[in-house]
Amino acid sequence: MDTFLSVLVTGAGATALVDLWALLRARLFGVSPPDYALVGRWLAHMTRGRFRHAAIAQSASMRGEHAIGWISHYAIGVVFAALLVATEGIEWLARPTLAPALVVGLATVAAPFLLMQPGMGAGIAASRTRAPAVARFHSVVSHAVFGLGLYAAGRLANLTLG
Numbered sequence: 001m002d003t004f005l006s007v008l009v010t011g012a013g014a015t016a017l018v019d020l021w022a023l024l025r026a027r028l029f030g031v032s033p034p035d036y037a038l039v040g041r042w043l044a045h046m047t048r049g050r051f052r053h054a055a056i057a058q059s060a061s062m063r064g065e066h067a068i069g070w071i072s073h074y075a076i077g078v079v080f081a082a083l084l085v086a087t088e089g090i091e092w093l094a095r096p097t098l099a100p101a102l103v104v105g106l107a108t109v110a111a112p113f114l115l116m117q118p119g120m121g122a123g124i125a126a127s128r129t130r131a132p133a134v135a136r137f138h139s140v141v142s143h144a145v146f147g148l149g150l151y152a153a154g155r156l157a158n159l160t161l162g
């Protein structure tokens with residue numbers, strides 16, 4: 001149970017840091033934060049067999065998409081934290097280190113580049129957006145922040161649950 005709670009705190013904490021970064025980024029640079037309702041819409045459409053959209057914002061809205069998107073956002077963060085523990089071993093939770101957390105954080109950018117963005121109509125690695133290089137940059141930075149969050153939240157989990 002301690003391992004589960006530690007992974008939960010680590011993943012949720014890292015995801016919360018990404019959300020704080022999105023708010024800061026919006027305030028400092030005028031970059032709109034992600035709309036997780038659209039992620040929820042994409043996921044909800046999957047239950048009806050539709051996995052790809054030309055533009056998810058133009059697809060029919062789905063009941064509960066906002067909640068689905070936010071819950072999924074945090075659940076995915078927890079799954080990625082579990083991936084870190086699975087690759088580094090349970091010992092990482094006892095003594096979190098930065099390098100593996102950053103590697104996992106940066107590796108997770110493959111999910112939006114190869115799954116979410118193409119499925120939602122933005123193309124592979126945001127290739128169909130107005131400014132693909134800018135979108136890619138923000139994705140990579142956000143996932144690096146997630147990696148930092150994995151480390152920081154892992155340390156916090158160790159201090160509070162360890």
